[in-house]
Amino acid sequence: MTDRILDPSALPAAAPLPDPALGGAKEASFGPWATAWRRLRRDRGAMVALAILCLVALACAAAPLYASAVSGTNPFATNLNGEVTIDGTAQPVLAPSTTGLGLGVTPIGPTWALGPYMLGADNQGRDVAARMLYGGRNSLLIAGAATVLTLVFAVAIGLLCGFFGGIVDGVLNRVLDVLWAFPIYLLAISLSIVLIAEGLTIGPIDIRAGSLWLPIAIIGVVYVPYVARPIRGQTLSLMRSEFIAAAIALGVPPWRIFVKDLLPNIMPRVIVLVPILLALNMITESSLSFLSIGVQPPDASWGTIIQDGQGLLYSRPIVALAPGLAVALTVLCLNILGDGVRDAFDPRAKVRIA
Amino acid sequence: MLVAILSRLGRLVFVMFGISVVVFLIFFATPGSDPAARIAGRNASPETLAQVRQSFGLDQPLPVQYAVMMKRLFVTQDLTSFVNRGQKVVPAVIKAIPVTLSLVLGAAVLWVIGGLIVGVAAAATRGGWTDRGLMALSLVGVSMPVFWVGEVMNLLSQSRLHHTFLFSWVPPLGYKPLLTDPAGWFKALVIPWVTLAILYIGLYGRILRADLIETMQEDFVRTARAKGLPESRILLRHGVRSSLIAFVTMFGLDFGALIGGGALLTEVVFGLRGVGKLTYDALQTLDLPVILTTVLYASFFVVAANALVDALYAVIDPRVRRAG
Numbered sequence: 001m002t003d004r005i006l007d008p009s010a011l012p013a014a015a016p017l018p019d020p021a022l023g024g025a026k027e028a029s030f031g032p033w034a035t036a037w038r039r040l041r042r043d044r045g046a047m048v049a050l051a052i053l054c055l056v057a058l059a060c061a062a063a064p065l066y067a068s069a070v071s072g073t074n075p076f077a078t079n080l081n082g083e084v085t086i087d088g089t090a091q092p093v094l095a096p097s098t099t100g101l102g103l104g105v106t107p108i109g110p111t112w113a114l115g116p117y118m119l120g121a122d123n124q125g126r127d128v129a130a131r132m133l134y135g136g137r138n139s140l141l142i143a144g145a146a147t148v149l150t151l152v153f154a155v156a157i158g159l160l161c162g163f164f165g166g167i168v169d170g171v172l173n174r175v176l177d178v179l180w181a182f183p184i185y186l187l188a189i190s191l192s193i194v195l196i197a198e199g200l201t202i203g204p205i206d207i208r209a210g211s212l213w214l215p216i217a218i219i220g221v222v223y224v225p226y227v228a229r230p231i232r233g234q235t236l237s238l239m240r241s242e243f244i245a246a247a248i249a250l251g252v253p254p255w256r257i258f259v260k261d262l263l264p265n266i267m268p269r270v271i272v273l274v275p276i277l278l279a280l281n282m283i284t285e286s287s288l289s290f291l292s293i294g295v296q297p298p299d300a301s302w303g304t305i306i307q308d309g310q311g312l313l314y315s316r317p318i319v320a321l322a323p324g325l326a327v328a329l330t331v332l333c334l335n336i337l338g339d340g341v342r343d344a345f346d347p348r349a350k351v352r353i354a
Numbered sequence: 355m356l357v358a359i360l361s362r363l364g365r366l367v368f369v370m371f372g373i374s375v376v377v378f379l380i381f382f383a384t385p386g387s388d389p390a391a392r393i394a395g396r397n398a399s400p401e402t403l404a405q406v407r408q409s410f411g412l413d414q415p416l417p418v419q420y421a422v423m424m425k426r427l428f429v430t431q432d433l434t435s436f437v438n439r440g441q442k443v444v445p446a447v448i449k450a451i452p453v454t455l456s457l458v459l460g461a462a463v464l465w466v467i468g469g470l471i472v473g474v475a476a477a478a479t480r481g482g483w484t485d486r487g488l489m490a491l492s493l494v495g496v497s498m499p500v501f502w503v504g505e506v507m508n509l510l511s512q513s514r515l516h517h518t519f520l521f522s523w524v525p526p527l528g529y530k531p532l533l534t535d536p537a538g539w540f541k542a543l544v545i546p547w548v549t550l551a552i553l554y555i556g557l558y559g560r561i562l563r564a565d566l567i568e569t570m571q572e573d574f575v576r577t578a579r580a581k582g583l584p585e586s587r588i589l590l591r592h593g594v595r596s597s598l599i600a601f602v603t604m605f606g607l608d609f610g611a612l613i614g615g616g617a618l619l620t621e622v623v624f625g626l627r628g629v630g631k632l633t634y635d636a637l638q639t640l641d642l643p644v645i646l647t648t649v650l651y652a653s654f655f656v657v658a659a660n661a662l663v664d665a666l667y668a669v670i671d672p673r674v675r676r677a678g
Binding site for chain 1: 649
C-alpha cells in the first residue's frame with residue numbers, strides 16, 4: 001500500500017500501518033502473527049472497541065447476578081398485577097392506559113437508578129434492564145456460535161474445492177452457486193418457518209423447537225457461500241504455487257498439506273472475516289428475532305425485546321430503543337475492530353460479505 | 355459472443371432450477387413433520403388435510419410432488435391460502451409488487467447519490483476532518499439494524515416531533531398508489547426511503563473511498579497529474595470512472611436482494627403492504643403457500659437481476675465482451 005505512493009504531498013500518512021523503513025528492522029525478529037498483533041495493539045480505535053466489547057460481554061455474562069442482587073426481579077415471569085416501591089411510594093408495574101381509548105396498559109417507566117425496573121417494564125411487566133442482559137447473552141452466543149459454524153463449513157468446503165478440484169469442486173461449487181444466488185433473508189425465513197415449530201431431527205442431531213441451536217444453525221448456514229467462495233479462490237491460487245507442488249512431489253499426505261501448508265496461508269483472510277461475520281450475525285439474529293422467527297419466548301434476545309417494544313413505541317420508547325442501541329453499539333465496535341484487524345493482518349483484503 | 359450469452363443463460367436456468375429444488379426440499383422433505391399439516395395451517399380439520407394431500411400429490415413420490423408444485427406456482431397459478439380461506443396467492447403477490455418497487459427504487463436513487471458524494475468527498479479530503487467525520491458517520495450507519503432505525507424514525511416523525519415544522523407533513527403510516535395520489539405517494543415514502551438508504555450510503559461511501567484511494571496511486575493517475583490536470587478533475591473523471599464497475603456490480607446485487615426480500619424489515623416497520631409485508635404477515639399466521647410463493651418469485655427475480663448486471667458489465671467494460 002505504501003510502496004507505490006509517488007506524490008507524498010497528496011497522501012498524508014493516515015494508514016495505521018507502520019513505516020516499513022522504521023518498523024521493518026524492529027519487527028524482523030517476530031513472526032507474522034506477532035507482527036500483526038503488534039500492529040493491532042497500536043491501533044487505538046480497535047483497542048477501545050475491543051475493550052467495550054469485553055465490557056458488554058462481561059455485563060451480559062453477569063445477567064443472573066444482576067437479576068438476583070441488583071434488580072431483584074424475575075425477567076421471565078409476567079407480572080401483570082405487581083407493585084413496586086420507588087422513592088417510598090408503591091406504584092403498579094402496569095398502569096391502565098390514560099391515552100387514546102383508555103384500553104391497554106402503560107408499563108412503568110425507567111427509574112434510571114440501580115434497582116428494580118431501571119429501564120422500566122415491558123407490556124407484561126417484566127424488567128427490561130434484566131431482560132436486556134439475558135437477551136444480550138443469547139444475542140452474543142448466537143452470533144458467536146453461528147460465526148464458528150460458518151467458518152468451519154466455509155473453510156472445509158473452500159479447501160476441499162480448491163485442493164481436489166475436478167468433480168468435487170464442480171459439484172460443491174454448483175451448490176454454492178445456488179445458495180449464493182438465494183436471497184439470505186428468504187433462505188433464513190424458509191428454514192425458520194419449517195423448523196421453528198417442530199425442531200429438527202436428523203440421525204444423532206436432535207434440536208428441539210425453541211432451542212437456541214435453531215437460529216444458530218440457520219444463521220450459520222446462510223452465510224457459508226459468501227465465505228467459502230473467496231477461500232476456494234485463494235486455495236486454488238495457492239495450489240498453483242511451488243511449495244505446494246513440492247509438498248505433493250515429496251509425497252506429503254493430503255491431510256498434512258491441508259493442515260501445515262494451506263490452512264496457515266488462508267488463516268489471515270479467515271481472521272479478517274471473524275469480526276465482520278460477528279457483526280453481520282448480530283444484525284441477522286436481531287432481524288430474525290424481530291420477525292419472531294429467531295429466539296423464541298420465553299427466551300429473550302435484543303431482537304425480541306425490540307419487537308416487544310414495538311407496541312409501546314409511543315408510550316414507552318425505551319423498551320425498543322435500549323436493545324437497539326445495544327445492538328448498534330456492539331456492531332459498531334465489531335466493525336471498528338474489523339477495520340483494525342484487516343489493517344493488521346491483510347491490509348489489501350477487500351471485505352464485504354453481504 | 356453468442357456462446358457467451360448461451361452459457362450465461364444456461365447458468366441462469368440451472369441456478370433457478372437449483373433454487374426451486376432447495377425451496378421444495380425445505381418445505382416438503384424436511385424430516386420430522388408432515389408437509390400437509392404445515393400447508394394447511396394451524397388446527398386444520400382432517401378433511402382439509404386430506405384435500406391438501408390430494409391436491410399437492412403428497413402421497414406420490416417426491417419428483418411428482420415437485421412437478422405438481424411448480425405447475426401450480428407458475429402455470430396454473432391457482433395456489434390458495436388456507437389461513438385466509440380461498441385467497442389466490444399469486445395475484446396477491448403480484449398486486450404487492452409496485453409497493454416494494456416504489457420503496458426500493460426511491461431508496462436506490464438516494465443511496466447511489468449519497469454514496470457517491472460521501473465516497474468522493476472522503477477520498478478528496480483523505481486524512482482530514484471531513485474524511486474522518488464522514489467515515490465515522492458511515493460506520494455508525496452501517497452498524498444500526500434497519501428495522502430499529504425505522505422505529506426511531508417513526509418515534510420522531512409520528513409522535514415526538516410530529517407537531518413541529520420538521521415532521522408535521524408526515525402522513526400516517528401506509529402506502530398511497532403513485533398513479534392516483536402522486537403527492538401522497540411521495541410523502542408516505544420519504545421517511546422509508548431515507549431509512550433504507552442509510553445503511554447503503556455508509557456501505558457504498560466506505561467502499562468507494564477505499565477504491566478511489568487505491569486508484570489514485572495508479573500509474574495513469576500519475577500521468578494525468580504530470581500533464582497538469584487539476585486534482586478535482588482527476589478524481590472525478592479518472593478515479594470515479596474506474597471505480598464505477600465495482601459500484602455497478604454491487605448496486606445490481608443489492609438492488610436485486612432488496613426487491614427479493616431485503617426490504618422486508620423496512621416494509622414491516624412502516625406498514626407498507628409490499629411483498630415483504632405479505633411474507634411477514636404469512637409468517638405470523640404460518641401461511642405456508644404464501645411464503646412458498648413469495649420466496650420462489652423473489653428468488654427468481656434476484657437471479658434475473660444478477661444476470662442483468664452481468665450483461666450490463668459487458669456494456670460498460672469491453673474487456674468482458676472479448677473474454678466471453
